Amino acid sequence: MDSRFYSIPEALRLLFGSDMLREVPSLRTKANSFLRNGLLTFKEDLIVHKKSKFIPETELDTLFNAMLLSSIFTDSKEVKAIFCEPEKRAQCAEVVKAMFTRQHSLAGIALSSSKTTTFVTCLEGDFDLRANRLPNPFKTLPQATLGSNGSLLRVLLAQAAVLEPMDSILMKYLDGEWLEAQALISQLDINLAGVAELKAEIDKKIHEAEEVDDLLDFMRGL
Template identity: 80%
Template sequence: MDSRYYSIPDALRLLFGSDILSQTPSLRNKANSFLRNDLLTFKEELIVHKKSKLIPETELNTLFNAMLLSSIFADPKEVKSIFCEPDKRQQCTEIVTAMFTRQHSLAGIALSSQNTSEFVACLEGDFDLRAARLPNPFKTLPQASLGSNTSLLRVLLAQAAALEPMDSILMKYLDGEWLEAKRLINQLDMTAPGVAELKTEIDRKIRDAEEVDDLLDFMLKL
């Protein structure tokens, strides 16, 4: 039997509610980014003299999980890597664990305590991100509540940065200011929940950046 196909707006309405696009039009652009980077398979049909991209029903779980992850990791490339690269998935899971530990809300976005722990557990395990839907840790999808899907986590953390040192460090991490993030995290208790994991990820980012710089220097000398 042929799979049913959905346009991106119809898929988002089905997955997140009928008002989601009217509240947050930019969600459509975010979802379309997963078509452009080939995370989602699709077909094109000519509808009223215009080509429309349609995803099969079998891709709804992938779209749902990608949209949840994109509320935390704004870069579509990073979201795709969570699906495709086990090491990247593990690294991002450590960030999620550090972010959600001891949190009942993030900048006014209420978290479901049971779903939050299950969300993290699924990412830590061998949960198939294409076969089933992650537990939604948010009582309200952050994109809809904040009215934007651009750097959502950065917006959430910015509002809380003055209250929690870990939030300030995560802000620096997400903005690519890894040396400053390292300076700040070295001031914290490494035995506190999530601190050691985040420090490991920050150190990895710094090493990767240094390797890229070394490669560029080498190529310039050729």
């Protein structure tokens, strides 16, 4: 039997309720970013001289999970990497675990306590992000409170009056200050939970930046 297809607005209304798009129109932009980066498969139909994109019903779970993860990690490329790269998924699971276990309040956003632990467990394990929906730990999607330019992780770090060492490093990482983040994390015990994974991610960012600089220097010398 052929799969049913949905436009992005139809899919979002089905997954998150009829009022969500009206309250958070930027959800459509975020969802469309997963079409552009290849996380979601789709077909195009010509409707009134305009091409419109539709996702099959089999992609609804992927879209649901991507939208949940994007409330924490705003970069669509990072969200796609969680689906495709086990190492990246493990690193992000450590971040989420730290958020849910070390914070008493998540930027004023109510949590479903029975689902937060399961959410983390699913990310840490071999839960199929394309075939099943993550438990939603949020009673209201954070995007409805934070708007299009914020992420739960970024807001939590910014709101912290006194940052713990790992919070300070995460702040530097999110701001692209990788050398400063590297200097800070080098002072921590590599055996502490999440330190080795975050250090590897910071080192990777610095290496990628150095490769770009080397390429630019080479091109300038031509």
